Amino acid sequence: MKQPILAIQNLSADVEGRQILKGINLTIYPGEMHAIMGPNGSGKSTLAAILAGREGYNITGGEVIYCGQDLLALDPEERACEGVFLAFQYPVEIPGVNSTYFLKAAYNEIRKHRGLPELDAMEFLAFVTEKVKLLHLPEDLLKRPVNYGFSGGEKKRNEIFQMAVLEPKFAILDETDSGLDIDALKIVAHGVTTLKRPDNAQLVITHYQRLLNFIVPDFVHVLYDGRIVKSGGKELALELEETGYDGMIHATAAPA
Amino acid sequence: MIMNETKPNGALAHRVTELSLNRTELALLERSADEPAWLLSARKVGRARFAELGLPTLHDEDWRFTNVAPIAKMVFKPRLEPGRHGVTEKVLSRFPFTALAGGQLVFVNGQFAPELSSLALLPAGVKVMSLAAVLATEPALVEPHLCRHARADSNAFTALNTTFFQDGAFIYVPAGQAVAEPIHLLFVSTAKDHGTTAHPRNLIVAGRGSRVTVIESYVSLSDAAYFTNAVTELVAGDNAVVEHLKFQDENQQAFHIATVAAHFGRASNVVTHSIALGAKLSRTNIYATLAGEGLECILNGLYLTRGEQLADHYMVVDHAQPHGASHEYFNGILADKSKGVFHGRILVRPGAQKTDAKQTNKNLLLSDDATADTKPQLEIYADDVKCTHGATIGQLNDESIFYLRARGIPREKARRMLIHAFAGEIIDRVRCAAVRQELDRLVWDRLEQNQKIEGSP
Numbered sequence: 077m078k079q080p081i082l083a084i085q086n087l088s089a090d091v092e093g094r095q096i097l098k099g100i101n102l103t104i105y106p107g108e109m110h111a112i113m114g115p116n117g118s119g120k121s122t123l124a125a126i127l128a129g130r131e132g133y134n135i136t137g138g139e140v141i142y143c144g145q146d147l148l149a150l151d152p153e154e155r156a157c158e159g160v161f162l163a164f165q166y167p168v169e170i171p172g173v174n175s176t177y178f179l180k181a182a183y184n185e186i187r188k189h190r191g192l193p194e195l196d197a198m199e200f201l202a203f204v205t206e207k208v209k210l211l212h213l214p215e216d217l218l219k220r221p222v223n224y225g226f227s228g229g230e231k232k233r234n235e236i237f238q239m240a241v242l243e244p245k246f247a248i249l250d251e252t253d254s255g256l257d258i259d260a261l262k263i264v265a266h267g268v269t270t271l272k273r274p275d276n277a278q279l280v281i282t283h284y285q286r287l288l289n290f291i292v293p294d295f296v297h298v299l300y301d302g303r304i305v306k307s308g309g310k311e312l313a314l315e316l317e318e319t320g321y322d323g324m325i326h327a328t329a330a331p332a
Numbered sequence: 333m334i335m336n337e338t339k340p341n342g343a344l345a346h347r348v349t350e351l352s353l354n355r356t357e358l359a360l361l362e363r364s365a366d367e368p369a370w371l372l373s374a375r376k377v378g379r380a381r382f383a384e385l386g387l388p389t390l391h392d393e394d395w396r397f398t399n400v401a402p403i404a405k406m407v408f409k410p411r412l413e414p415g416r417h418g419v420t421e422k423v424l425s426r427f428p429f430t431a432l433a434g435g436q437l438v439f440v441n442g443q444f445a446p447e448l449s450s451l452a453l454l455p456a457g458v459k460v461m462s463l464a465a466v467l468a469t470e471p472a473l474v475e476p477h478l479c480r481h482a483r484a485d486s487n488a489f490t491a492l493n494t495t496f497f498q499d500g501a502f503i504y505v506p507a508g509q510a511v512a513e514p515i516h517l518l519f520v521s522t523a524k525d526h527g528t529t530a531h532p533r534n535l536i537v538a539g540r541g542s543r544v545t546v547i548e549s550y551v552s553l554s555d556a557a558y559f560t561n562a563v564t565e566l567v568a569g570d571n572a573v574v575e576h577l578k579f580q581d582e583n584q585q586a587f588h589i590a591t592v593a594a595h596f597g598r599a600s601n602v603v604t605h606s607i608a609l610g611a612k613l614s615r616t617n618i619y620a621t622l623a624g625e626g627l628e629c630i631l632n633g634l635y636l637t638r639g640e641q642l643a644d645h646y647m648v649v650d651h652a653q654p655h656g657a658s659h660e661y662f663n664g665i666l667a668d669k670s671k672g673v674f675h676g677r678i679l680v681r682p683g684a685q686k687t688d689a690k691q692t693n694k695n696l697l698l699s700d701d702a703t704a705d706t707k708p709q710l711e712i713y714a715d716d717v718k719c720t721h722g723a724t725i726g727q728l729n730d731e732s733i734f735y736l737r738a739r740g741i742p743r744e745k746a747r748r749m750l751i752h753a754f755a756g757e758i759i760d761r762v763r764c765a766a767v768r769q770e771l772d773r774l775v776w777d778r779l780e781q782n783q784k785i786e787g788s789p
Binding site for chain 1: 729730731732734735736737738739740741742743745746749750752753754755756757760
């Protein structure tokens, strides 16, 4: 069997003394797309934040092995250079930092880490101009400050655009669908689907089944109260749509 | 000039009100008897006003955050005699804006140095010369403006400058003329002695429908605690388009007080920048009078401080006519134990309807010991206006740093990018591309340098 891209074993974490994750187990292999669904407060975004390396979380147990190495021991920038990417639920506006400058800096850090020569400004511009079309983003976005003054939909598309540029091995999409209208949702879904390859993997975190009409995951997991309570194929999302979280949790919990 | 710290003023602290003049200054006053009567009278008023006002103290509302006691305590040295004082073109070339295509006027210790100055070919009727020279040859050209806009009434330093100024730059652009390249006015100090004082006085007159870009820079070739007390009067006629940039990078011991008194005509478009990087204590007063209808002005500023520096910006934007827009943007980046002060007053006079006045002051504190004081003040006497102000004082946003790190950018680099961006918001408003690029490089270098100094034990 090939090596998993991500193996989460019994991961527990708390924030300011409150336990949020209570033993998560999840293994993701190359070429797979996983979806994690769960109600508000189930721990979805906490899981995404811990995987990307955000500070402020206290890991109380378990481990995360990413491509054979201890992910939690790495700084956020090291994780990014190793191919981890988080599409933020709330992309940050950074006035004064030009989008192209920012992306080129990020792209070159990752290339440097891989022992590849850095691209100069002209080479990089040619490279990103191709990518920007994939997300139907206006080219002038590249001249604007990062996320500054972008609409909600533009911000989310910009996250997927960055993902297209940085070509991560493992991408986490944290509620990328929230706040998108149907057209934007289709563009984002198309972008994500296009970026799926046999050697990378994606973890899509969502509250609603809606996104999964356009992105077809290989596996769906239901997160509830800090645990994955049910896993299955894409049909699980539809089932969830019918029963709702309460119905499913109730049915799952009842036999115990 | 020697100032005596004497008369206690009621219960308040000592005020410096008396000027006891030494021989050199007396000689100067005698010589200035050749000056036009209107100027002599303005000087007399200035001297009388200074005697009444004295140097401000922390009890003055407009000076409550900036203590000028160190200036009051100085034993002022007579200014230096005219001359190059060893300054060469090569030495000057280390300073910013000295390679711009428009050329420059150089003033050494406040005195015009013609042999160091050179200008590109100017359109017909445009004058760029020393103020002393124009006063001697064509005083009628300056009489309508000089000492009319920078009023000695309420500002002791302006009063002092009016009393003692000897020289400075005079720029005159006749109606309809456009000066394509930026003109640089370079004030360099070589003062070796504590207390050496210069009172540069500049007058910039942009006629109706004219265009011009002017940079005033104040730099040091010494590390003495000298004192620059500059005043610039800036007049933009109707429909004139003016860009003005004041760049202050005096040495870390120097004291720098400057006033920009600006008068804007109908439908003019003016942007004036103030960049403060140097001096132990600097204060820039900007008085902008929006005297015509439908004009637009931007007051834009950036201050970077470290060590125990203090950078103060004080401004009064006076909307006297309807349909005027004024936008003020000031950002400060404060390291170590340094201090930034911003005081912005917007006055909307009765009848100045449809005024659009906006004021923003943002301060980025790079250390726990840095401080910022910010004081907006709106006085509105018209009822159909839009006036907003906002001020922030804070540290780098952790969420922004995380966002950059999550894309592969190391923490330290992310920090620097954000600090640079904070400065970039201001620098991006510089319209002249050559000036903007040079300023951007310079500020970037200075931020790096300040970080290194901050990082060292």
